[in-house]
Amino acid sequence: xxxxxxxxxxxxxxxxxxxxxxxxxxxxxxxxxxxxxxxxxxxxxxxxxxxxxxxxxxxxxxxxxxxxxxxxxxxxxxxxxxxxxxxxxxxxxxxxxxxxxxxxxxxxxxxxxxxxxxxxxxxxxxxxxxxxxxxxxxxxxxxxxxxxxxxxxxxxxxxxxxxxxxxxxxxxxxxxxxxxxxxxxxxxxxxxxxxxxxxxxxxxxxxxxxxxxxxxxxxxxxxxxxxxxxxxxxxxxxxxxxxxxxxxxxxxxxxx
Amino acid sequence: xxxxxxxxxxxxxxxxxxxxxxxxxxxxxxxxxxxxxxxxxxxxxxxxxxxxxxxxxxxxxxxxxxxxxxxxxxxxxxxxxxxxxxxxxxxxxxxxxxxxxxxxxxxxxxxxxxxxxxxxxxxxxxxxxxxxxxxxxxxxxxxxxxxxxxxxxxxxxxxxxxxxxxxxxxxxxxxxxxxxxxxxxxxxxxxxxxxxxxxxxxxxxxxxxxxxxxxxxxxxxxxxxxxxxxxxxxxxxxxxxxxxxxxxxxxxxxxxxxxxxxxxxxxxxxxx
Numbered sequence: 001x002x003x004x005x006x007x008x009x010x011x012x013x014x015x016x017x018x019x020x021x022x023x024x025x026x027x028x029x030x031x032x033x034x035x036x037x038x039x040x041x042x043x044x045x046x047x048x049x050x051x052x053x054x055x056x057x058x059x060x061x062x063x064x065x066x067x068x069x070x071x072x073x074x075x076x077x078x079x080x081x082x083x084x085x086x087x088x089x090x091x092x093x094x095x096x097x098x099x100x101x102x103x104x105x106x107x108x109x110x111x112x113x114x115x116x117x118x119x120x121x122x123x124x125x126x127x128x129x130x131x132x133x134x135x136x137x138x139x140x141x142x143x144x145x146x147x148x149x150x151x152x153x154x155x156x157x158x159x160x161x162x163x164x165x166x167x168x169x170x171x172x173x174x175x176x177x178x179x180x181x182x183x184x185x186x187x188x189x190x191x192x193x194x195x196x197x198x199x200x201x202x203x204x205x206x207x208x209x210x211x212x213x214x215x216x217x218x219x220x221x222x223x224x225x226x227x228x229x230x231x232x233x234x235x236x237x238x239x240x241x242x243x244x245x246x247x248x249x250x251x252x253x254x255x256x
Numbered sequence: 257x258x259x260x261x262x263x264x265x266x267x268x269x270x271x272x273x274x275x276x277x278x279x280x281x282x283x284x285x286x287x288x289x290x291x292x293x294x295x296x297x298x299x300x301x302x303x304x305x306x307x308x309x310x311x312x313x314x315x316x317x318x319x320x321x322x323x324x325x326x327x328x329x330x331x332x333x334x335x336x337x338x339x340x341x342x343x344x345x346x347x348x349x350x351x352x353x354x355x356x357x358x359x360x361x362x363x364x365x366x367x368x369x370x371x372x373x374x375x376x377x378x379x380x381x382x383x384x385x386x387x388x389x390x391x392x393x394x395x396x397x398x399x400x401x402x403x404x405x406x407x408x409x410x411x412x413x414x415x416x417x418x419x420x421x422x423x424x425x426x427x428x429x430x431x432x433x434x435x436x437x438x439x440x441x442x443x444x445x446x447x448x449x450x451x452x453x454x455x456x457x458x459x460x461x462x463x464x465x466x467x468x469x470x471x472x473x474x475x476x477x478x479x480x481x482x483x484x485x486x487x488x489x490x491x492x493x494x495x496x497x498x499x500x501x502x503x504x505x506x507x508x509x510x511x512x513x514x515x516x517x518x519x520x521x522x523x524x525x526x527x528x
Contacts, residue, residue, distance in 0.1 A: 053421065053422065056417075058345070058346070081421075081424050081425060081426045082424060084422055084425075085424025089418070089422035091415060091418065091419070091422075093415060095416060096419075097416060097419065097420075097434055097438070098438055099437075107423060107433070108423040108424065111423065111425045112424065161422070
């Protein structure tokens with residue numbers, strides 16, 4: 001099975017605070033990998049290392065290597081914008097732009113140089129269909145995206161992302177700010193998307209990790225230590241037969 | 257509570273004094289000014305040594321210099337604000353530029369007038385002109401518009417930027433396509449407030465746009481603005497009725513600018 005990411009000896013600092021300690025793991029392509037762990041365990045920080053979203057935080061520093069399909073994304077000649085197109089991101093709070101639904105989805109393609117109106121229309125339609133939102137919005141594409149419900153906004157963010165044709169989708173607690181029905185829709189969406197995309201999801205919700213993911217990494221920042229990966233394996237083995245006592249304590253709800 | 261009546265009364269009077277003075281000023285100017293207003297007043301030239309008749313060219317000169325100032329100030333203020341908020345790293349450079357802008361904002365306008373005279377009128381050889389006046393005004397309102405733009409940009413949620421970066425947009429694409437359009441209502445508000453300030457300016461224009469009563473066609477033409485006209489009438493003690501008519505018209509325009517700015521401000525605050 002092909003690896004989408006190969007992470008080697010990754011250390012990460014916010015200023016003087018060491019947030020991530022010596023992370024090494026492989027993430028398989030076309031699978032859903034979940035990062036779980038208590039608040040402040042560095043899951044989101046690690047996720048944001050995978051598309052260099054942490055670069056925009058002043059004073060952050062990273063050591064180690066992250067390979068995306070074999071190329072070191074922290075190498076010297078990397079085009080960070082292109083990297084972020086290939087490795088897209090869905091955020092905790094739905095964050096559509098304050099523009100029309102159409103313009104939200106067309107934003108990425110336009111940035112990347114698509115000007116032809118018919119082509120844009122086609123991309124917008126296809127992306128909204130893939131995000132299971134087309135039927136709900138097809139008659140109001142010119143309305144503000146902010147008029148949609150929270151769950152619809154999050155699916156719009158998926159459509160917006162799919163429109164730039166990424167290879168990997170990072171999701172930072174994508175369902176924590178939306179209702180259960182919408183969560184269900186987004187989980188269904190994830191099943192469909194993993195055919196064509198590698199998906200990495202950070203979640204607070206262990207049931208969600210158990211439901212949707214193929215692989216699970218349990219992260220933890222123990223007292224006076226930096227966060228790191230405690231245990232990593234197939235979701236089934238992590239949830240039914242954890243090898244580390246701390247993993248077992250967490251998934252059985254003793255802390256976190 | 258009954259024992260507190262005295263301080264409450266004093267506070268109430270202080271608060272009321274603000275609106276009372278404003279009303280008194282407007283009513284006084286209106287009573288003296290309204291009888292003067294007529295189409296003829298608005299659309300004819302001053303006549304004779306006492307400047308009877310209308311104030312048409314001064315209205316034109318006022319709009320001319322103000323619009324030029326708006327045109328000049330916008331790119332510089334927006335560019336500077338984008339640099340300070342998005343590109344410059346927090347440090348001594350930013351602090352110096354911000355400090356400079358604050359100083360610039362508190363420089364008396366007559367000093368801008370003198371500077372404009374030395375630089376634009378003489379050094380650049382523009383003479384007394386709409387262009388020299390507009391440039392001087394643009395320097396004067398630069399800090400106002402720049403700070404307003406900075407605040408507008410800083411109010412844009414980081415999540416919008418992250419969304420854009422996450423789609424593979426570069427920093428500049430993000431600024432151009434997300435940050436500035438989203439901030440634009442508040443930026444426009446800042447520009448209108450700056451222009452409102454320029455509109456009512458006198459001292460910076462006396463030495464730069466000049467005092468000539470003529471219709472300014474070209475940017476190189478001199479012209480007397482409404483405020484300068486008012487200043488001249490008042491200091492010479494001639495045609496005080498015309499002075500009040502001019503003052504009333506100025507007040508109306510300034511009020512309109514403020515309402516316009518407020519409208520844009522609400523537009524930006526209101527999330528649909």
